[in-house]
Amino acid sequence: MRKIDTQKITEVVKRLCMEANYYLGDDIVKALKKAQRIEESPIGKEIIKQILENSQIARKEKLPICQDTGFVVVFLELGQKINITGGELYEAINEGVRQGYRSGFLRNSIVKDPLKRENTGDNTPAVIHTEIVAGDKLKITVAPKGCGSENMSEIKMMSPSDGICRVVDFVVDRVNRSGGNPCPPIIVGVGIGGTFEKCAQLAKQALLRTVGIRNPDSFYADLEKRLLEKINNLGIGPMGLGGRVTALDVFVETYPCHIAGLPVAVNIQCHAARHKEAVI
Amino acid sequence: MIKLTTPVTNNDIEKLKIGDNVLLSGLIYTSRDAAHKRLKGLLDKGEELPIDIRGQMIYYVGPTPARPGKIIGSAGPTTSYRIDPYAPPLLAKGLKGMIGKGPRGEEVIEALKRYKAVYFVAVGGAGALIAKCIKKASIVAYPDLGPEAIRCLEVKNLPLIVANDCYGQDLFKEGVKRYRK
Numbered sequence: 116m117r118k119i120d121t122q123k124i125t126e127v128v129k130r131l132c133m134e135a136n137y138y139l140g141d142d143i144v145k146a147l148k149k150a151q152r153i154e155e156s157p158i159g160k161e162i163i164k165q166i167l168e169n170s171q172i173a174r175k176e177k178l179p180i181c182q183d184t185g186f187v188v189v190f191l192e193l194g195q196k197i198n199i200t201g202g203e204l205y206e207a208i209n210e211g212v213r214q215g216y217r218s219g220f221l222r223n224s225i226v227k228d229p230l231k232r233e234n235t236g237d238n239t240p241a242v243i244h245t246e247i248v249a250g251d252k253l254k255i256t257v258a259p260k261g262c263g264s265e266n267m268s269e270i271k272m273m274s275p276s277d278g279i280c281r282v283v284d285f286v287v288d289r290v291n292r293s294g295g296n297p298c299p300p301i302i303v304g305v306g307i308g309g310t311f312e313k314c315a316q317l318a319k320q321a322l323l324r325t326v327g328i329r330n331p332d333s334f335y336a337d338l339e340k341r342l343l344e345k346i347n348n349l350g351i352g353p354m355g356l357g358g359r360v361t362a363l364d365v366f367v368e369t370y371p372c373h374i375a376g377l378p379v380a381v382n383i384q385c386h387a388a389r390h391k392e393a394v395i
Numbered sequence: 396m397i398k399l400t401t402p403v404t405n406n407d408i409e410k411l412k413i414g415d416n417v418l419l420s421g422l423i424y425t426s427r428d429a430a431h432k433r434l435k436g437l438l439d440k441g442e443e444l445p446i447d448i449r450g451q452m453i454y455y456v457g458p459t460p461a462r463p464g465k466i467i468g469s470a471g472p473t474t475s476y477r478i479d480p481y482a483p484p485l486l487a488k489g490l491k492g493m494i495g496k497g498p499r500g501e502e503v504i505e506a507l508k509r510y511k512a513v514y515f516v517a518v519g520g521a522g523a524l525i526a527k528c529i530k531k532a533s534i535v536a537y538p539d540l541g542p543e544a545i546r547c548l549e550v551k552n553l554p555l556i557v558a559n560d561c562y563g564q565d566l567f568k569e570g571v572k573r574y575r576k
Contacts, residue, residue, distance in 0.1 A: 169518070169522070180469070184468040232429075
């Protein structure tokens with residue numbers, strides 16, 4: 116068994132929380148630059164220019180890209196040959212979030228209770244998804260998720276007879292109804308299959324993919340292209356004020372499902388698409 | 396590019412049309428979900444508000460904490476539809492502008508017409524860029540709300556777009572119509 120101390124995990128999570136919030140991914144920057152070129156609306160073009168300037172200021176001054184520094188979603192790929200020592204794994208992750216948000220001057224946006232609504236004061240707890248995998252490595256992905264776009268997400272338990280056309284309609288309609296609320300240009304994560312909760316998780320995991328990379332299955336790669344074209348034909352545009360670029364990309368992830376089911380989930384991500392990863 | 400300084404008059408508001416680019420300077424107040432709920436509570440009881448909103452603007456923002464020696468952290472707009480239920484009574488009391496992101500409901504668009512006010516969009520997710528336009532910041536009410544406390548900000552040339560004017564026009568509807576295929 117390979118030993119990993121919880122202190123090391125805390126340090127890595129702390130660093131990833133800060134880096135995710137200050138440094139917009141190169142793939143997003145590249146996609147925004149392309150969007151700036153192809154956008155026909157003058158207002159839309161100016162908005163994308165400001166978004167790109169913003170990412171440079173954030174990087175230089177270590178200021179959060181967006182003031183909504185998000186709910187910290189952590190994906191763990193835990194090698195089964197690892198022995199965690201020195202404390203509890205999830206507490207180590209939450210301690211990393213606590214330290215990262217305090218020393219990184221990030222906003223505390225989490226309330227203890229959904230209806231009583233008192234701030235926890237340290238942006239914990241994180242939402243943690245753990246997958247046990249082969250090997251002796253621990254991969255940690257930290258994805259702070261803003262709520263403006265999260266609020267525009269939806270899951271629908273469709274019927275197998277609905278087929279691909281109704282799936283497309285549901286995804287496009289969800290983006291259409293979101294309009295300018297989720298800070299377009301957006302990235303659209305789509306989960307198809309699994310159970311109710313698996314499907315929602317697929318949609319979230321889809322958002323971790325690099326912009327421009329297609330699903331390896333050509334059937335789903337084509338579906339992604341079809342969805343992207345239909346979404347950009349909606350005319351919603353940057354910040355919803357009209358334009359050619361509504362989404363930078365669409366990612367579809369799938370899982371086997373029940374003979375009676377066809378769950379479809381749409382998780383919407385704003386242009387401040389933040390995720391950083393490390394392997395210990 | 397239209398330069399505008401707070402406090403504003405009905406005359407200033409009448410000149411603004413959807414799609415106008417505005418650079419806003421002067422003092423503005425911040426407030427979002429939790430603070431608006433308290434303001435509405437005071438209005439319902441017929442009590443005085445902790446801030447004088449006549450001729451003023453409210454910016455829907457919950458900034459990140461300032462680094463030592465800095466005025467403010469990242470400070471971009473939050474989504475406005477959540478504030479829709481609270482906006483008309485504040486407009487009735489003389490509020491002249493709101494700054495946020497995303498479309499407003501019909502009741503707000505109607506109230507902008509009735510009370511002569513505007514709704515501006517700032518670029519969502521451009522919090523670091525917007526922070527550069529903020530020259531002073533102080534908490535003026537509800538410090539217990541942390542990022543949601545009401546702040547008074549002094550801004551210089553804050554870049555905004557008129558999304559809803561006092562004539563009932565809506566740039567969200569018009570803009571999308573223009574580019575829809």
